[in-house]
Amino acid sequence: MIPYGRQHITDDDIRAVEKILRSDFLTQGPAVPAFEAELCKATGSQYASAVNSATSALHIACLALRLGRGGMLWTAPNTFVASANVALLCGAQVDFVDIDPATRNMSVDALKQKLETSERRPDILMPVHFAGRSCEMAEIADLAKIYGFKIIEDASHAVGGSYRGSPLGRCISSDIAVFSFHPVKIVTTGEGGAALTNDPELDDRLKVLRTHGVTRDPRLMETTNAAPWEYDQLELGLNYRMADIAAALGTSQMSRLESYVARRKELAGRYNSAFEASGFGDQLGLPPLDDLEIHQSAWHLYTVEVPARVNKRRLFEALREAGVGVNVHYQPVHLQPYYRRLNFSEGDFPNAEEYYRRALTLPLHPQVTEEEQDKVVNLLLEQL
Template sequence: MTERFLPYGRQCIDEADIEAVTRALKSDYLTCGPEIDAFEREFEQVTGAAHAIACSNGTAALHLALAGLGVGAGDICIVPTITFVATANAVRYCGGEVVFADVDPATGLMTRATLADAMARAGGPVRAILPVHLGGQSCDMAAIADLARESGAAIVEDSCHAIGTRRAGGQVGDGKFCDAATFSFHPVKTIAAGEGGAITTNDGDLAERLRRLRSHGITRDTSEFIGDPDEPWRQELHALGWNYRLPDINAALLRSQLSKLERFAARRRELAAIYDRGFSRFDEHVRPVTRLPDQDPCWHLYVLRIDFEALGTTRIAVMNALRERGIGTQVHYIPVHTQKYYDDPATLPGAAEYYRTCLAIPLFVGMSDDEAHRVIRAVGDVTGLKAL
């Protein structure tokens, strides 16, 4: 095989990114320096939120958001079962209890109806709800927020897949429908920091709590000291926090990547449009996930729903055959409620159907149009379907 291997996701790093990191390495600060403040101000501008708080990764962002909102022992939180395990695990880090919500089998997303079902099964008041914007598409947050507010539950949008996604009346991360939104900058995401995360919120008090919690819970605000405020070395621990700080090196890379977000998002949309046109000519056994109205996703993943059984094959066979052709794929995700740690007996048919058919194919900024067409042809070859 002479054609290059196409993974399902890959970062896009250029000379400007390398120069940004080099600048940080040559500066006086490798961590807790000016790159963090600069990134946070820039991220506020990009998302439209009043406050942005950088942290070490997307999982830390979820944990901090829930802890900052006061989620504690025994508190019930609702998480869609189609997500990365971190969304549910963050609840458990706080001592909370997870009730898993089903999803729409056509999109993999939590809906108002699946949230209502989970709330009915919760057996008590719900402290927080964590909708997950899967693959770049946003949940219908107006409908979800309406139901959540009726119950008094906090909302943390897991937006790790959806930076740059626009939706009716705003965009993901602007805080219109939530108390906090969380982001990940892992290398396969739209913008990369190596590892990194962020939280956005419009609540100034929550933002201040989050900044303290990400740095052990320590305060340097002399007005709050119980000791001598004239001691120049004094810092006081007023609450238990964690070391979830983002180094300046990572923030420098992140700022450079953030400056290219619009270009990256446009390219992802172009590639998704090529796929849409190509797969629209296949029969009903191979289809992309259903699109929701009134939004313009920045696609993190391009997910096909393939009826492997109807095609007389298996997902394993298709993935292996595509890999032999130099095409990587992935499954997002095994329903979390079926994982050994959770072992939840809930019957969630929408999630089961989505999981049965989902397969993510290559989507990253560095792909060419020809490579997208190559993927379409390869899917047709290995499934036995040619474009109609």
């Protein structure tokens, strides 16, 4: 099976992890701050907090921005359930903004319209950079100034991408940006995520929240003249810490970030060229390629939209049977049984629903060979 995504592990990665296994600290040692420093270097962001998943990072990002009971978060329906779930975990409500069919990202026009017409506007907006391509953050940040909401970028797909010349995760137009390091993502720590910010107070809160709400930092402690063994619990936090084993893998992987993204981009361009050359390009709904001025995707996913006349389920099964690990990203979150019970229903976000009916993710990761890619293209074209 040619998987749609998978990790790439080198001998250097193995040596980096082995070094930690032979060291004094499997967790709470120096490898996590070293990984965080790598993330800051790669993005230009001031602060990074590494945690055990992007879901955890999104959760503490919401808590750090004081989302709670009575609060409201808006995100896009074309995402993994975690983007919306974290708001509910804070006791807040969730609503969605439909996508732009051309980019599969949150539509700025739909956002504008919803802001103008809604009685309950969001406290936090969570745009999701689908497949690693940035949302239109400059326009979104302008709306944030008018309507006073905070922004958490769900950049789970997007480490290594850039927008208007700045690396994604730099938080130029947001309060916090979150990466995922799950094995199918651009770089991996096994499980893992990070929350990046340029705001020192938010960074303090993120770091306290990821470790039980507890701190030994004298700058933050309320206990004066604390004994050397004392710590203060300042918040109701969680244990979302990343282990040093994972962080060391992440630092080693980050040394190849640029080459990984370059190879993904090359393969995505090759897919588009092959489909266009076949004459089926128009029917397939190909993803937009990078435009150098504004959008450079991290190319986490390569997703086509199959023509309405094609039975997607049959196509999916035929490709799987032929050894192509196709997948579908995403079932619209609002149509999940849990969200239907919160009163969302079919027709609420028609662009995300129509996109989902046709979406098919093809294999894209740095180890896909050109022969494998040609096989995927030919097998898909045979089924059209």
